[in-house]
Amino acid sequence: MLVDFDTLPDESRVWIYQANRSFSDEELSDIEEKLKVFLEAWTAHGSDLKAGYTIKYKRFIIIALDQELQSATGCSIDASVHFIQQLEQAYQVDLMDKMNVSYKQGEFVAYKPLIEFRKMAKDKAVSKNTIVFNNLVNNITEFKENWEVPASESWHSRFVK
Structure with missing residues (x-):
């Protein structure tokens, strides 16, 4: 279940993916649409996850999850990683390298x-x-x-x- 990032509780878990380059305005528009679709359908053991996103400086994708309603599970985290990997391939960008x-x-x-x-x-x-x-x-x-x-x-x- 997609919600506005700014409405999520302060305790909500975040995952930050930094791009090795800035996204163009067109790419940002496409990425936002893909994020909306993914987060609207994101579940854990069949239960909706209450999540939102924000993009900062045209290069940081931040996904947040309200864990009071439902916590992320191994499968749901795997699904989010797979989604980010799809973005990496689609836009020829590195989002996963924490080093x-x-x-x-x-x-x-x-x-x-x-x-x-x-x-x-x-x-x-x-x-x-x-x-x-x-x-x-x-x-x-x-x-x-x-x-x-x-x-x-x-x-x-x-x-x-």
């Missing part, structure tokens, strides 16, 4: 492999004040408070001094 880092350079969102980000930190090209995206947040509260933060306040802190 990449997105960060802000002014208003621009940059994307680097972790190895390159570590080198940039060593070379002082990024700092503890660089705004990074912590895609490891677990729920909407964490998403609101700890997703877009200075590197010093995220797991990225181990690379910046």
Whole structure:
């Protein structure tokens, strides 16, 4: 059951998929339609899942699930991963690699492999004040408070001094 992302409780579980490039407006329109269809039909053991989505900066797909009504199961999570893999193939984009880092350079969102980000930190090209995206947040509260933060306040802190 698809609901507006902003109406979901703060405890709702989130999954964040970052793209290795920005989506075009046309791609975003198509992806939103596919997300609506998928989430409207998403179930766990035959029960509807109350879920919503948002897309940020034309590159982050965030899916949230209200687990008070029905929790995700292994099968329902597998279905969502399969759906994201279909998007990867359809748009020739990487959405599943968690070993990449997105960060802000002014208003621009940059994307680097972790190895390159570590080198940039060593070379002082990024700092503890660089705004990074912590895609490891677990729920909407964490998403609101700890997703877009200075590197010093995220797991990225181990690379910046």
